[in-house]
Amino acid sequence: MKISNTDKAQVLIQALPYIQKYYDKIVVIKYGGNAMVDEDLKQAVMSDLVLLSLVGIKVVLVHGGGPDISEMLARVGKESRFIGGLRYTDKETAEIVQMVLAGKVNKNLVAHIEQSKGRAVGLCGIDGGMIKVKKLEGEVDLGYVGEITSVDATAIRDALADGYIPVIATVGTDENGEVYNINADTAASRIASELGAENVILMTDIRGLLKDKDDESTFIPHVNVSDVPYLKRQGIISGGMIPKIDCCVEAVRRGVKKAVIIDGRIPHSILIEILSDEGVGTMFA
Numbered sequence: 035m036k037i038s039n040t041d042k043a044q045v046l047i048q049a050l051p052y053i054q055k056y057y058d059k060i061v062v063i064k065y066g067g068n069a070m071v072d073e074d075l076k077q078a079v080m081s082d083l084v085l086l087s088l089v090g091i092k093v094v095l096v097h098g099g100g101p102d103i104s105e106m107l108a109r110v111g112k113e114s115r116f117i118g119g120l121r122y123t124d125k126e127t128a129e130i131v132q133m134v135l136a137g138k139v140n141k142n143l144v145a146h147i148e149q150s151k152g153r154a155v156g157l158c159g160i161d162g163g164m165i166k167v168k169k170l171e172g173e174v175d176l177g178y179v180g181e182i183t184s185v186d187a188t189a190i191r192d193a194l195a196d197g198y199i200p201v202i203a204t205v206g207t208d209e210n211g212e213v214y215n216i217n218a219d220t221a222a223s224r225i226a227s228e229l230g231a232e233n234v235i236l237m238t239d240i241r242g243l244l245k246d247k248d249d250e251s252t253f254i255p256h257v258n259v260s261d262v263p264y265l266k267r268q269g270i271i272s273g274g275m276i277p278k279i280d281c282c283v284e285a286v287r288r289g290v291k292k293a294v295i296i297d298g299r300i301p302h303s304i305l306i307e308i309l310s311d312e313g314v315g316t317m318f319a
């Protein structure tokens with residue numbers, strides 16, 4: 035079907051109020067490893083970020099890379115173990131996490147942005163002392179998994195002021211300089227609140243929060259943060275969805291106006307989410 039010029043113009047002009055709303059505002063986008071399904075899709079997502087950045091939105095990209103980490107661990111004969119959505123991280127795993135996230139995944143995303151004629155700079159939580167952590171203490175010992183104690187967003191702000199899209203890998207250091215693995219959803223939430231971001235958008239491989247995770251027709255479009263403890267008790271939220279939901283709740287509590295989980299496998303879902311009134315995922319308020 036051929037789209038008429040009038041229809042094309044209509045689509046563009048409909049984006050105007052959203053461009054005005056978000057102009058000069060910070061939007062933190064977390065791109066999960068499970069949504070990085072192929073290089074073409076990744077390229078399409080990065081082009082969307084370049085477009086958003088060129089219309090004046092301050093885009094900050096925080097990325098995951100869980101599947102890449104698991105693949106590298108398997109190559110060296112190590113099995114991946116997750117407890118409550120978090121990876122058990124021994125010393126050797128922490129080194130591999132740093133190599134894969136800050137090296138392979140981070141530079142690959144920067145290269146894709148540059149390929150779309152955007153400007154990006156790759157950073158990790160170690161750079162500029164950005165993310166400081168202490169060992170996460172809980173019922174189960176997760177090894178070198180960090181709980182964020184502080185975020186210094188200076189390097190991110192400087193990159194934005196210079197017109198770059200900061201691309202951030204989520205490893206951080208403790209007071210002794212030891213490197214820790216940080217869940218990327220958790221880090222995105224803290225970075226968003228530290229930056230006073232307008233929105234935090236989590237791109238994953240599922241439509242959003244589902245009542246039954248194996249049935250997309252049970253999709254939940256809106257969640258009130260006060261309902262989350264109940265949803266958790268009911269067992270509706272499990273695995274990798276746990277840090278995501280916690281991230282959204284935490285971001286909203288800390289003043290981020292909107293936290294959304296969207297399907298990163300749908301081409302241009304991020305443009306539809308930001309530049310139209312069609313909510314495409316689960317919104318937390």
Ligand SMILES: Nc1ncnc2c1ncn2[C@@H]1O[C@H](COP(=O)(O)OP(=O)(O)O)[C@@H](O)[C@H]1O
Nearest residue numbers: 066067068238240243244247270271272274275
């Ligand atoms: N209630 C739920 N609704 C949607 N997804 C859920 C739910 N509970 C668990 N999940 C799982 O969470 C996964 C997303 O988390 P994760 O695999 O960590 O993604 P990412 O790599 O994007 O961070 C989904 O693919 C799904 O299998």
Ligand SMILES: CC(=O)N[C@@H](CCC(=O)OP(=O)(O)O)C(=O)O
Nearest residue numbers: 066067098099100120121217218
């Ligand atoms: C502590 C912890 O679990 N860290 C994550 C960091 C990467 C991540 O969060 O990647 P996704 O967003 O693709 O899941 C991990 O090791 O897998």
